[in-house]
Amino acid sequence: MSKKWTEEVLGTDKVIIAMCHFTALPGDPGFDEKGGMEAVVERARREMLKLQEGGVDAIMFSNEFSLPYLTKVKTETVAAMARIIGEIKGDLHIPFGVNVLWDPEKSLDLAKATGAKFVREIFTGVYASDFGIWDTNCGEVVRHQHAIGAQDVKLLFNIVPEAAKYIQRDDIAQIAKSTVFNCRPDALCVSGLTAGAATDSQVLKTVKNEVPQTIVFANTGVRKENVAEQLKIADGAVVGTTFKKDGIFENAVDRERVKEFMDVVKEFRNK
Template structure:
């Protein structure tokens, strides 16, 4: 079955690498002495490692903007736009963006930088580490249309990290109603935190209920489990595994990228 993934990516079951930006202006961890140039330098080095290692796409996010906001301050997306603009001449694969945890700001950033997709929490109400977390997909969808972003694909994370859905509903029910009522372009299934394994059973439940909508495994993909995860999912988003020693805070390692990408390419030969 052909999906938009076939139009965007050069290979089936694409591997999208996370490019985690350092803490930005306004974030508690921002290094004001080093400034934006240090963020750009690190991002360029990690982008080179990811692309040299053979990933199919990259997704640029403010992963180190801890603790996260569910409605970000304008300086966050503005700073990300500055960094991404400096990266653009060196990006050679399809790319998306994610302003954590703000769907509307993510779409705005995509329009400003030419990104082809965004990933965010667009539906549901959650009890989270960041407080009570509400969404409004109807408003976001209309905003997307108003600013001419209909071509920007929306990846919905329906099992968000560090949060629990407040309604007593099954994962299959949530997936089916999300697909029917909110029109996602893709669905992401996550573990508890960045790098945490995604439960294979949960992944299969979502895939079975999602119909023709592509499903991504969003956390915890490693070289040894990539084949099992991609036997179910239509693609994978990978961040922590690509870091040196598999440590979230570290920089991307080209050797670890090549290891996982090699396992995925071996799996593709069986398709």
């Protein structure tokens, strides 16, 4: 049986991808003009090192505090993210990916420029969302991926977008099946309503059962208390809020919380 791409690219099955959330960037409403980009870079470096030292398998950099999000991201955001990654990646010794919220083409541009192994995005569907009507065009995005030579970048499709609902589609099994058939994702990500909201185990199981040959990640709300249960179903998890101090989205990463979580994961893998 051939290896899963997660084993080949990220080094393990049942992989844990940790989110490294950048604070607000130039052009964002919350950007700290006084601290400037230097403060953003140094915060990102500290967060990244805590995650790496805590034992995660991979890191995904995202502009999580560019609230409210855009679906067509500005050039200054991508430029700022590229600078941050360029300055800190010399201290990074595990694979990484990127997520430019919520713009798949810009995510691929950033991945190609920085050497990221994967991107996570909303590639398919039409939604009613907190950001208005949210439309996508997967065919254009994949053609852009090939045009810039980013064919080796793995595409993680978020099929249950946070803060959004499919327009006239609610059968998650059929969504998973049609997405895999039409778009050939490298992985499907299944989310709760918002960052930190638990992924429903039954929804996760429904998706995995429908597309058993496709990598499926629990995308939000995975905690030390439920990670073993989630990994019995999923091929891995994307984890952000859980690794923050007191499990609060706005807080900085807590290295001890990361280590305690990864100890549970390692125990699960060794069973």
